[in-house]
Amino acid sequence: MVGDFAPQLPPIGRLLVVVAHPDDESFGLGAIIDTLASNGVPVAVLCFTHGEASTLHARRGDLRRVRAAELSAAARILGIERTDLLDFPDGTLALSPTTELVAQVTTVIGVFAPTHLLVFDDTGVTGHVDHIAATRAALRAAALAELPVLAWTLTKPVADALNAEHGTAFAGRSADLIDFHMPVPRQQQRRAIAAHASQSGHNPVLRHRLNLLGGHEFLRWLLRPQRIDQGDIVYGYTTRLPEAFTPAVVERVKAALKEQGFGVLTEIDVKATLRDKLAVDMEDYLILGACNPPLVHRALGVDREIGLLLPCNVVVRADGEATLVQALDPQVMVSVTGRPELKPVADDAAARLRAALDSLTA
């Protein structure tokens, strides 16, 4: 029932998985982790809670200790190299300060040096608020480290079938929001699920989901890999914000530019222009003309022609459910004109633009 309409995953060097509960890595991501680990990808798991709020107690004993042991066993089965089990409160993870959650992910990124992060889709997939909080923290940390983030998701037909049968709140994605299809074996995942005996004894929803998915998993980018340079000519800076394009985001970009002495003199709504003039549809795409008057004054003093390269363009555009903010590198003024006297002005402008972009993810 699920076709291979999406391409397969790009190569992954080292994978950091960030989840809320012990068993998320197996019940949700087990087949994906097993497939990557068997192909030689080192995998680490950061789990924010001990899962102590679970109402399932199929095993006697202190649930926190039981679930920690189950996670270790499942990690061995899935070939996970490193496990960080943290002690944030299960069920109310969203009430923990985001900065604390982000700091934990940042620490593991520093030690494990992943090339990619893997998380639950930002819907939480099952709708659990802890899943949403875990993903949000991972996204922030990844944005700071400029790492791409992949999310595990379900197709809409699978989510709809589960919800109809079990009254659950699974969130599925339509095909256009799914980036990758991954053929998977289930054997190791089923063993890892069995290792979580306190949670998996009687779980008809899980069994039904795995049956519906068969040998298929689906993923999407929450943060795409950076891609700004053409060959080795870098002509701009990019900052990726883990939030959707909204007027509020645009205002935040303008405020950050203003903080660095740039007024926005022009604003071109490319999406609206192409829609009105050509009747074509595209993602949100704004070009802001940013101007720092003292710098413009200095540049014009060196070269009257420099107006051809002014004002400094800053692009704010939607990229899936993230937003890209890109600024032209002012050093282009020096390379295009061949006038080294412009370099001090370009250096000053570059430092201010970088500071403005950096402040957006601080």
Ligand SMILES: [Zn+2]
């Ligand atoms: Zn969970």
